[in-house]
Amino acid sequence: MGLVDMSVNLGGLQMQNPVAVASGTFGYGREYQSYIDIRKIGAVIVKGTTLEPRCGNSPPRIYETPAGMLNAIGLENPGIEVFLQEYLPALMEEGVTIVANIAGNSVDEYALITRIIDNHSGIAAIELNISCPNVKQGGMQFGTDPRLVRQVVEAVKQETRLPVIPKLSPNVTDIVSIAKAARDGGADALSMINTLMGMAVDIDRKTPVLGNVFGGLSGPAIKPVALRMIYQVYKEVNLPILGGGGISNTRDALEFIMVGASAISIGTGNFVNPSLAQEITQGLEKYLLEQGLAQIHDLVGAAVQ
Amino acid sequence: MPACSSGIVRSNKKVGPDLWEMEFTALALAREAQPGQFVHIRVGGNQDPLLRRPLSIYDVDAGLITLLYKVVGRGTEILSLYSSDQPLDVMGPLGKGFSLVQDRRVLLVGGGVGIAPLLFLGRELKVRNNKVIVLHGAGSKEETCSGPKFTGLGMEYRIATMDGSLGFKGLVTDLMEREIDPKSIDYIYTCGPEPMMEAVAAFAARNNMPGELSLEEYMACGVGACLGCARKLKASDPSYVKICHDGPVFPLDSVNIAP
Ligand SMILES: Cc1cc2nc3c(=O)[nH]c(=O)nc-3n(C[C@H](O)[C@H](O)[C@H](O)COP(=O)(O)OP(=O)(O)OC[C@H]3O[C@@H](n4cnc5c(N)ncnc54)[C@H](O)[C@@H]3O)c2cc1C
Numbered sequence: 001m002g003l004v005d006m007s008v009n010l011g012g013l014q015m016q017n018p019v020a021v022a023s024g025t026f027g028y029g030r031e032y033q034s035y036i037d038i039r040k041i042g043a044v045i046v047k048g049t050t051l052e053p054r055c056g057n058s059p060p061r062i063y064e065t066p067a068g069m070l071n072a073i074g075l076e077n078p079g080i081e082v083f084l085q086e087y088l089p090a091l092m093e094e095g096v097t098i099v100a101n102i103a104g105n106s107v108d109e110y111a112l113i114t115r116i117i118d119n120h121s122g123i124a125a126i127e128l129n130i131s132c133p134n135v136k137q138g139g140m141q142f143g144t145d146p147r148l149v150r151q152v153v154e155a156v157k158q159e160t161r162l163p164v165i166p167k168l169s170p171n172v173t174d175i176v177s178i179a180k181a182a183r184d185g186g187a188d189a190l191s192m193i194n195t196l197m198g199m200a201v202d203i204d205r206k207t208p209v210l211g212n213v214f215g216g217l218s219g220p221a222i223k224p225v226a227l228r229m230i231y232q233v234y235k236e237v238n239l240p241i242l243g244g245g246g247i248s249n250t251r252d253a254l255e256f257i258m259v260g261a262s263a264i265s266i267g268t269g270n271f272v273n274p275s276l277a278q279e280i281t282q283g284l285e286k287y288l289l290e291q292g293l294a295q296i297h298d299l300v301g302a303a304v305q
Numbered sequence: 306m307p308a309c310s311s312g313i314v315r316s317n318k319k320v321g322p323d324l325w326e327m328e329f330t331a332l333a334l335a336r337e338a339q340p341g342q343f344v345h346i347r348v349g350g351n352q353d354p355l356l357r358r359p360l361s362i363y364d365v366d367a368g369l370i371t372l373l374y375k376v377v378g379r380g381t382e383i384l385s386l387y388s389s390d391q392p393l394d395v396m397g398p399l400g401k402g403f404s405l406v407q408d409r410r411v412l413l414v415g416g417g418v419g420i421a422p423l424l425f426l427g428r429e430l431k432v433r434n435n436k437v438i439v440l441h442g443a444g445s446k447e448e449t450c451s452g453p454k455f456t457g458l459g460m461e462y463r464i465a466t467m468d469g470s471l472g473f474k475g476l477v478t479d480l481m482e483r484e485i486d487p488k489s490i491d492y493i494y495t496c497g498p499e500p501m502m503e504a505v506a507a508f509a510a511r512n513n514m515p516g517e518l519s520l521e522e523y524m525a526c527g528v529g530a531c532l533g534c535a536r537k538l539k540a541s542d543p544s545y546v547k548i549c550h551d552g553p554v555f556p557l558d559s560v561n562i563a564p
């Protein structure tokens with residue numbers, strides 16, 4: 001191969017191929033090292049990181065649902081300093097393109113985490129988790145209010161020259177207005193979608209299954225929603241999109257690209273098949289060759305009318 | 306780090322009510338496997354059920370891995386339909402297994418299908434010159450297919466059935482309290498329902514006996530990446546362990562089963 005150009009520039013984030021692994025589904029990269037060559041992944045988006053360490057939600061934290069799963073991890077993470085000092089160096093040594101995923105309780109906190117990352121080398125871009133539905137004080141408010149979205153993005157942009165990629169919550173009525181707010185705040189690209197809020201009930205115990213009651217739905221079950229939202233945003237907002245939500249194979253990835261995603265992310269699919277990112281990269285390359293296309297870019301938005 | 310993601314089914318047969326035994330070959334997995342570790346299997350290959358299913362390694366012998374599983378839902382039901390020569394999508398070996406003592410007098414207590422990891426453990430313990438007594442709790446004698454495997458490896462195997470159809474009638478932990486002289490045991494390993502392991506842990510604590518147990522939790526990734534299989538070993542612990550990565554095996558005294 002090598003006849004096609006697989007590289008993608010996502011709002012300043014240079015990726016060797018358009019396939020990223022999604023935050024919270026790939027740990028800090030090392031966990032899957034014996035199942036996939038992590039150096040060949042377009043970008044590794046690491047677990048959501050906060051200013052202070054967080055111990056996460058009480059279990060059960062995950063539950064399988066038809067063609068999907070619910071999770072309420074609660075942003076368990078060691079805090080930004082420990083992440084940078086102890087987790088990042090090993091990944092940097094592998095030469096992986098690393099994207100940080102950050103979450104905060106306030107606009108100031110987002111700005112502060114960003115400043116800390118900006119003073120450190122090794123991070124290629126910042127994905128803003130403004131949509132995590134799990135932490136009561138955290139994400140939800142930011143991602144559902146266009147004014148707050150704009151404020152957060154603006155504050156973060158002031159602290160860094162790294163590409164800033166807000167990750168949009170699908171738990172909103174009008175995704176386009178949120179995407180526009182992110183653009184107006186200075187976003188370099190958009191990531192979409194995060195999980196859809198849901199729940200499950202244990203009828204024997206007459207209680208919610210998850211310790212946190214609500215959790216985020218991911219996996220193939222959410223793919224149609226993700227496609228619809230990306231389609232809508234692609235039409236109205238002129239920013240590159242990192243698209244994901246239930247991608248399990250090359251055909252899924254092509255659907256996302258054809259509704260406007262310049263690059264794609266794999267989340268729950270990693271749990272099912274740890275080498276999926278690599279398989280999809282190869283699948284996309286093969287597709288381009290067969291179609292006589294020179295680059296992924298030629299397909300982006302192909303199905304948008 | 307060892308890894309395997311494919312195997313070939315060699316046999317898959319019913320060995321009791323809802324109880325199945327599957328043998329498959331997977332060379333790297335068989336070479337690397339330690340007692341107490343598990344494999345993570347994608348059953349069926351469709352999007353539903355989506356996630357892999359964790360199963361303990363029941364035995365490893367000459368490149369052949371054996372699983373003992375109970376059909377409790379859709380995933381295990383689909384697994385029971387696999388036939389010889391079919392490829393098996395399997396990750397592993399995963400998790401941290403049992404530590405292996407040497408030259409000791411060891412007690413293994415297994416409840417139900419929790420007996421699974423104890424066979425491979427017993428095999429390796431025998432190699433290390435331990436005297437091994439196995440106590441197995443089951444519903445009825447139909448669920449005690451593993452007995453001859455333990456005795457075949459030179460372990461002493463005693464059975465408790467709830468219906469009294471074989472061996473002691475009642476709970477395996479009652480059998481333990483009644484027949485095991487704590488002074489005759491140096492180390493204890495257990496796997497099974499949590500109330501059973503709680504009673505074993507209490508027995509061990511009362512007699513100052515060290516040991517290990519194996520825990521279960523719902524899993525997604527199986528490798529420590531999703532943080533889904535979290536559990537506090539003791540209610541007072543500040544943080545959660547991940548059963549798939551920090552366990553499934555833990556020291557008996559590190560866990561407080563009923564907080
Ligand atoms: C480390 C580990 C080792 C295991 N080893 C064995 C083994 O050797 N043999 C064996 O038969 N089973 C073992 N299990 C349990 C086994 O993973 C579950 O029974 C199986 O995943 C159920 O899948 P299913 O689709 O058939 O059932 P589902 O339809 O998913 O569920 C059916 C029932 O099983 C329960 N269940 C599902 N998953 C789990 C789980 N992970 N832990 C506890 N209960 C669960 C559910 O609450 C439900 O009541 C092990 C679990 C773990 C975590």
Ligand SMILES: Cc1cc2nc3c(=O)[nH]c(=O)nc-3n(C[C@H](O)[C@H](O)[C@H](O)COP(=O)(O)O)c2cc1C
Nearest residue numbers: 022023024048071129194218219245246267268531
């Ligand atoms: C277990 C789990 C943990 C997640 N943690 C995070 C997180 O920390 N930050 C974040 O922005 N998204 C997180 N997500 C969302 C994923 O990154 C992804 O956006 C979502 O799951 C949809 O994609 P998928 O269907 O391919 O999984 C998590 C998802 C799962 C399943």
Ligand code: FES
Nearest residue numbers: 525527529532549
């Ligand atoms: S199952 Fe993912 S961390 Fe244990």
